[in-house]
Amino acid sequence: MTQSAFYDHLRDEVQQLRHAGLYKSERVIASSQGAVVRVNQTDGSSRDVINLCANNYLGLSAHPQVIDAAHEALRTHGYGLSSVRFICGTQDLHKQLEARLSAFLGTEDTILYAAAFDASPTMIGTIGCSPGLIW
Numbered sequence: 001m002t003q004s005a006f007y008d009h010l011r012d013e014v015q016q017l018r019h020a021g022l023y024k025s026e027r028v029i030a031s032s033q034g035a036v037v038r039v040n041q042t043d044g045s046s047r048d049v050i051n052l053c054a055n056n057y058l059g060l061s062a063h064p065q066v067i068d069a070a071h072e073a074l075r076t077h078g079y080g081l082s083s084v085r086f087i088c089g090t091q092d093l094h095k096q097l098e099a100r101l102s103a104f105l106g107t108e109d110t111i112l113y114a115a116a117f118d119a120s121p122t123m124i125g126t127i128g129c130s131p132g133l134i135w
Contacts, residue, residue, distance in 0.1 A: 032062040 001009075017023040030046055031038035033056045040046050060066050073093060081088050098110040113119035 034059060034062055 014023065025042075028040040029037050030040050033051070033054055035051060036048050037051045037054075038046050038048050077091060077093060081091065085094070094112055098112055101110040101112075102108065113122070
């Protein structure tokens with residue numbers, strides 16, 4: 001297959017996905033996260049839509065106290081860790097939050113993950129390898 005034929009094939013596949021209503025285009029959010037967000041349209045305009053697919057179900061991402069705490073963390077600790085905790089280490093802010101969560105939840109310990117993408121393999125690897133447990 002030539003390069004040109006390959007690209008033609010890809011264009012046809014994408015067109016079929018669009019025709020079937022299965023093509024997912026990127027949604028560009030132009031506001032803070034919340035129950036309603038402003039999204040940019042392909043024609044350059046924007047509109048408000050109800051946001052039913054976010055992890056912000058508690059509405060905290062734009063809460064003034066959360067924003068103030070984030071500013072303070074930026075001032076005292078800079079932006080980001082430069083790598084994952086396993087490689088660069090855990091910041092004191094993480095340990096403080098984990099301790100407070102453990103106290104609140106009544107658990108022995110707590111570990112924070114940035115995303116379920118990170119947490120899922122850990123849980124499966126830990127719980128899934130327990131003797132007698134069948135997945």
